[in-house]
Amino acid sequence: MSHPLYEKHKATLEAGLKAFGERSYWSAYNEMPSPKVYGEDAPAAGKQAFDALLGKQFELDQPGSNGWQGSEKSPYGSELNVQYPACDVDTLVAAAEKAMESWQALGLEGRTGVCLEMLERLNKQSFEIAHAVMQTTGQGWMMAFQAGGPHAQDRGLESVVAAHQVQMLSAPNAHWEKPQGKNPPLVMKKHFELVGKGVGVVIGCGTFPTWNTYPGLFAALATGNAVIVKPHSNSILPAAITVRTMREVLKEQGVDPNLVSLCVTSGHADTQKLVTHAGVRSVDFTGGNHFGHWLIDNCKQATVYAEMAGVNNVVIDSTDAYKAMLRNLAFTLSLYSGQMCTTPQAILVPAGGIETDEGHKSYDDVCNDLAKAVSGFLSKPEVAHAVLGAIQSGATTDRINEAAAGVHGRVILAPQKLENPEFPNAVVSTPVLVAVDAADEKAYMEERFGPISFVVKTADTAASVALSERLVRECGALTVSVYSTSRDVINAMIKATQRSKVALSINLTGGVFVNQSAAFSDYHGTGGNPGANASYTDLGFVANRFVVVQYREHA
Amino acid sequence: MSHPLYEKHKATLEAGLKAFGERSYWSAYNEMPSPKVYGEDAPAAGKQAFDALLGKQFELDQPGSNGWQGSEKSPYGSELNVQYPACDVDTLVAAAEKAMESWQALGLEGRTGVCLEMLERLNKQSFEIAHAVMQTTGQGWMMAFQAGGPHAQDRGLESVVAAHQVQMLSAPNAHWEKPQGKNPPLVMKKHFELVGKGVGVVIGCGTFPTWNTYPGLFAALATGNAVIVKPHSNSILPAAITVRTMREVLKEQGVDPNLVSLCVTSGHADTQKLVTHAGVRSVDFTGGNHFGHWLIDNCKQATVYAEMAGVNNVVIDSTDAYKAMLRNLAFTLSLYSGQMCTTPQAILVPAGGIETDEGHKSYDDVCNDLAKAVSGFLSKPEVAHAVLGAIQSGATTDRINEAAAGVHGRVILAPQKLENPEFPNAVVSTPVLVAVDAADEKAYMEERFGPISFVVKTADTAASVALSERLVRECGALTVSVYSTSRDVINAMIKATQRSKVALSINLTGGVFVNQSAAFSDYHGTGGNPGANASYTDLGFVANRFVVVQYREHA
Known part of the structure; x- marks a missing residue:
């Protein structure tokens, strides 16, 4: 029955x-x-x-x-x-x-x-x-x-x-x-x-x-x-x-x-x-x-x-949809003020800049345009409050302040404290963006939970791919993302993320964001890098929680 | 392709x-x-x-x-x-x-x-x-x-x-x-x-x-x-x-x-x-x-x-096939001179004896009849050598000698050194059986790997069932076996082994032995008691050896 x-x-x-x-x-x-x-x-x-x-x-x-x-x-x-x-x-x-x-x-x-x-x-x-x-x-x-x-x-x-x-x-x-x-x-x-x-x-x-x-x-x-x-x-x-x-x-x-x-x-x-x-x-x-x-x-x-913890990262090599890429990243960095285990922290951009549908963009262009995309996206208070929410812990506020003070590198987007008219006592902050050189590993090679991200200047895209893999291997990550018009670069990222065992999102320019994972389709975490030793939800997540106990007798 | x-x-x-x-x-x-x-x-x-x-x-x-x-x-x-x-x-x-x-x-x-x-x-x-x-x-x-x-x-x-x-x-x-x-x-x-x-x-x-x-x-x-x-x-x-x-x-x-x-x-x-x-x-x-x-x-x-290691055990409550039970156990104890991780070490028999198809058998009857069954089974040298093989390590020989010297309890079957005509330098030993009281826990509550088994005198079958469960929980086990004509006792053993997480064999009197497990049907170990943290072969044995690494992009 x-x-x-x-x-x-x-x-x-x-x-x-x-x-x-x-x-x-x-x-x-x-x-x-x-x-x-x-x-x-x-x-x-x-x-x-x-x-x-x-x-x-x-x-x-x-x-x-x-x-x-x-x-x-x-x-x-x-x-x-x-x-x-x-x-x-x-x-x-x-x-x-x-x-x-x-x-x-x-x-x-x-x-x-x-x-x-x-x-x-x-x-x-x-x-x-x-x-x-x-x-x-x-x-x-x-x-x-x-x-x-x-x-x-x-x-x-x-x-x-x-x-x-x-x-x-x-x-x-x-x-x-x-x-x-x-x-x-x-x-x-x-x-x-x-x-x-x-x-x-x-x-x-x-x-x-x-x-x-x-x-x-x-x-x-x-x-x-x-x-x-x-x-x-x-x-x-x-x-x-x-x-x-x-x-x-x-x-x-x-x-x-x-x-x-x-x-x-x-x-x-x-x-x-x-x-x-x-x-x-x-x-x-x-x-x-x-x-x-x-x-x-x-x-x-x-x-x-x-x-x-982990250091999620984005490799930007090139794009045929510059504005859409920036818009996608702006939303991603703003959502719940970066207080997601899937929010990117390190955005890797070659020192020589990138090719886009709007022409060549230098490293500084990318920094400035991303900062503008974030502040533009959050310029309407009703959008900002709906997307940002509030800062969950004092430790996160401290990290925001530290980054805003330029402790980790050059601030390219200063965080703003916002007043939420509905909740006057809410602690609300827009993201802070910091520009650093790839050599400044102390700045970005540990998780700084909250709306704090780094635009990391790398030698070139090959260096970005290698750094992305190393970040995952050493610091762990739940998400990696790549923007490129070159299938070779994308394939290199596919190989790198398979070696370092992290999920990869490719050229997200629409209504899907790297920090979102959908049950029954996307695995959340792989269990194969220091960011997580398990995955929502593969069979390994459930198969060791029970045992099979048998009995047998002559029929 | x-x-x-x-x-x-x-x-x-x-x-x-x-x-x-x-x-x-x-x-x-x-x-x-x-x-x-x-x-x-x-x-x-x-x-x-x-x-x-x-x-x-x-x-x-x-x-x-x-x-x-x-x-x-x-x-x-x-x-x-x-x-x-x-x-x-x-x-x-x-x-x-x-x-x-x-x-x-x-x-x-x-x-x-x-x-x-x-x-x-x-x-x-x-x-x-x-x-x-x-x-x-x-x-x-x-x-x-x-x-x-x-x-x-x-x-x-x-x-x-x-x-x-x-x-x-x-x-x-x-x-x-x-x-x-x-x-x-x-x-x-x-x-x-x-x-x-x-x-x-x-x-x-x-x-x-x-x-x-x-x-x-x-x-x-x-x-x-x-x-x-x-x-x-x-x-x-x-x-x-x-x-x-x-x-x-x-x-x-x-x-x-x-x-x-x-x-x-x-x-x-x-x-x-x-x-x-x-x-x-x-x-x-x-x-x-x-x-x-x-x-x-x-x-x-x-x-x-x-x-x-583990202490596999057998609970003997009653049987309607006394000779067949003894024959089955004699083979089980002799096979590869007990050098199997599945060989029973503790045989639990009530102090008041057991009911059988050959009438009531006292605790001492069971001890003596089991000893006779083993020595009878091994009386033909060609059978003995085929079944016993040789003793794999000197440490096992030491344990046999220790048991034979009565260190753990009363010896009811002394081990015999046999000469193998085909391999004159082989170290061959028949099993040693020792009678102990359930209170003599030091004797039988740790693994004594090799052809060394204990007939443990318990207060009654309820005490045997409880001791069996405790042995599995505390010492670990790969196999447990029960002989009983009472479905209540069998059901109690089923419950006990499910709680302690060990495989149970019921009334083995024919050509299936508790120390054998068949691939694709019997699980070897459950992974749920101290004897093993894994099982041959459940899905938990394989599900955590790989990860799933995904990539996704707009279609």
């Missing part, structure tokens, strides 16, 4: 499996925050649901609760004042382990069906979650809705689909019959049970509390594991809403809700205790190198899937 | 993919050392080829060669005196990395086709390899042929099939078209390249130099990587023959043969240098806990797939 929720969502699963293999465009959840799609009342109801959470204790009914915590500061300056239950780590892990029994009993189809139901519920909450994402991360509204809602749900669904794909490849039962010449054959019946490896911990980041959390969360869950979500201390609310909804679905299905829980800790020691707990068998992490490497070095009992 | 070797072996691949999913009986390579199967001349030609290797330098034409090494001692006392090229580690790794370029250029189908050709060639060499396995490991002839030849090839093939399965799931190219309402859609073309993560090192063990080497070797190779095989210092020859044949196939195909090389080191320091080399991205290991954990702790740049 198949599970009712598996039957209910079977068409979604099947479409997802098809898209996952074909890598063509597919999305299960509509990215437009439109009342026509989500219902006439959805925008207002979502806002109301969000407002109702503010200034309150966020009930989750988790075990081991020993107080309330929470001190999220909105980059928009809004008052949040939400308090979350702080729970004892050992109690949470023990409850998660226990909950895995009822999850196991549901079987593959049941587990997959429940995950799909959870995603559908989260989709219906997209407006509420979007407000929570916007106010905790500083994303603009449209990005908060899309990346925080449907795109995150798509990534979660992609994990469920990948997990189902890899788990369905092996038969649950087998009849094994080995010929013995003239004697009767040896006959065995065998059963193969898919068993989750143990509790998963998912550590969220401050900028994309759902988009970077759902892949690991649903990968671990769909492969039979319990999950404890440990959100970033400044972006708890989107994770808390997510966990609460998932627990509700579990309760409805008669599964122990402690299968999914939220861990709000009072400090680093508690987090370290959690991730090194013997019962924890996987850790998904998005964040900086320091803690990422600490996890890899110290969580010996677990597999660590880590997305860390 | 498909690769000719892919076309040549396509039927094997397709049959393998089908069997891999269905988990039913399938074998590509015939396990009978029969002239009818392998050709009338095959046995003699294989012996001749083996003899021709003895007392010589084994040429491999590898780079960085700086002398000759080799000091294999045959457990049969035969003279081997084969010398192998010792090569500089940095040179081998650099050559392997360089060779990956031509391997990459071959594409998925080409790489898979070449791997399948290699396996076919190795299959034709089964007699030669069997002699090499027999004389270096001490296995009996039939086991050396089967486990060293066709069964090892089946496991290698299984890795190629698993690797192909996981790599073929994602399309190499995609057309991505995203609707934009009334505007023209965004259209991109995308390519997804499968790229090996880097050089793999496969560290062989002294007892199964091909069976435990081929899975990692072919998994790494079939996912686009170069492989350096580091054999056990006493079982180099089977690996050397394998590597030479694989290099020949590569040369014929115009691929740089340094894609596969042999690393014979002069000591531990060289091995440590090899496995921690920045270019090495995977390490496959079979061996003891000490070095296994060293690898996991120190090879931070690589993924380590390790099969280590």
Whole structure:
């Protein structure tokens, strides 16, 4: 007997499996925050649901609760004042382990069906979650809705689909019959049970509390594991809403809700205790190198899937669409004030300049034209605020100020602080662009997270290609981009990025941007360079989260 | 254009993919050392080829060669005196990395086709390899042929099939078209390249130099990587023959043969240098806990797939086939003198005895009857030598002597040294059985590799089930077995083994033995208990050995 929720969502699963293999465009959840799609009342109801959470204790009914915590500061300056239950780590892990029994009993189809139901519920909450994402991360509204809602749900669904794909490849039962010449054959019946490896911990980041959390969360869950979500201390609310909804679905299905829980800790020691707990068998992490490497070095009992820092780069060799290239780059550098793990930091331009459809452009021309393209794009305040959002952390503001002071090199575009009329306390900054020579490696060869980019002067395009490869190998990267009218240069970049193992975008001049990756088609990270040891979502992201345990007996 | 070797072996691949999913009986390579199967001349030609290797330098034409090494001692006392090229580690790794370029250029189908050709060639060499396995490991002839030849090839093939399965799931190219309402859609073309993560090192063990080497070797190779095989210092020859044949196939195909090389080191320091080399991205290991954990702790740049020590166990609750049970266990304990990672070490019997088709048997009855079954089974010398083979290492002889001296408990079956008329210098020993109380944990709760087993007296079957689970959780295990006429007890064991993540065999009384696992049906190890962090061959064994690197551009 198949599970009712598996039957209910079977068409979604099947479409997802098809898209996952074909890598063509597919999305299960509509990215437009439109009342026509989500219902006439959805925008207002979502806002109301969000407002109702503010200034309150966020009930989750988790075990081991020993107080309330929470001190999220909105980059928009809004008052949040939400308090979350702080729970004892050992109690949470023990409850998660226990909950895995009822999850196991549901079987593959049941587990997959429940995950799909959870995603559908989260989709219906997209407006509420979007407000929570916007106010905790500083994303603009449209990005908060899309990346925080449907795109995150798509990534979660992609994990469920990948997990189902890899788990369905092996038969649950087998009849094994080995010929013995003239004697009767040896006959065995065998059963193969898919068993989750143990509790998963998912550590969220401050900028994309759902988009970077759902892949690991649903990968671990769909492969039979319990999950404890440990959100970033400044972006708890989107994770808390997510966990609460998932627990509700579990309760409805008669599964122990402690299968999914939220861990709000009072400090680093508690987090370290959690991730090194013997019962924890996987850790998904998005964040900086320091803690990422600490996890890899110290969580010996677990597999660590880590997305860390990188220096994304763009190689500009030549173009037949100069204005469109600059426009594309201007949007890319401005989007969420460069606070994306996919934003380019180093833009490599030959000292001799580049050929374009508007004639030869010197290195300085490119610097000035790019600066103008950015400031032009952001000249209308309503566009600027919608695209830039707000600066998520004080550390990013410090980095902007440092770059603006000329510490790293010649400032070719100074950052501007903007006043957001809707949120007078929001911290808003336009990007800063710095011109440096390729030899100034200290300036650009480490991640400077935020709206800080470098136009790096290289000897020539061959040097740019080599530097791009070296940046990926040594500093890591999630994205590389190239502009060239020469197929030889493009092919050289294809080879270089295949060697250094990073995704390449070629001549983006329209409505696709290097910092965007689409679930079911684009892989986010390859897992093959220092920027990330895993990929959303290849089969390696899910295949090691469960084991196959067999029994066999004479038939 | 498909690769000719892919076309040549396509039927094997397709049959393998089908069997891999269905988990039913399938074998590509015939396990009978029969002239009818392998050709009338095959046995003699294989012996001749083996003899021709003895007392010589084994040429491999590898780079960085700086002398000759080799000091294999045959457990049969035969003279081997084969010398192998010792090569500089940095040179081998650099050559392997360089060779990956031509391997990459071959594409998925080409790489898979070449791997399948290699396996076919190795299959034709089964007699030669069997002699090499027999004389270096001490296995009996039939086991050396089967486990060293066709069964090892089946496991290698299984890795190629698993690797192909996981790599073929994602399309190499995609057309991505995203609707934009009334505007023209965004259209991109995308390519997804499968790229090996880097050089793999496969560290062989002294007892199964091909069976435990081929899975990692072919998994790494079939996912686009170069492989350096580091054999056990006493079982180099089977690996050397394998590597030479694989290099020949590569040369014929115009691929740089340094894609596969042999690393014979002069000591531990060289091995440590090899496995921690920045270019090495995977390490496959079979061996003891000490070095296994060293690898996991120190090879931070690589993924380590390790099969280590364990305490396999048998729970005896009751049986309706007492004699057949004892016969099955007698064979299991005798096979290759217990020098298998799958041999049971702890046999758990209730203090109150067991119910059987021959009436109640006390704990002491079971001890005595099992001892008699073993000695009876081995009473014919020709059977004894064929099944026992010889003792592979002096450390195993020491452990046998220690157990025989009663250090661990009451000896219920003393080991016998046997004279092998064909090999007068062979070290041959029958198993030793020791009776202990469950409280004597120090005796049986660590691996005592070799023909040393314990009949452990437990309070009752419930205590046996609990102890079995604890043994797996704390000491690791590759196999667990249960004998019971009660479905409740069997179900309790099924639950216990699913929790502790170990394969279970139920009521084996015929021609299937707990220490045997069949490729394409039985998983060897689960990867979920301390005995092994990987499994032959689930998709997790192959899915993390490569990455997907994409590029995208406007269509």
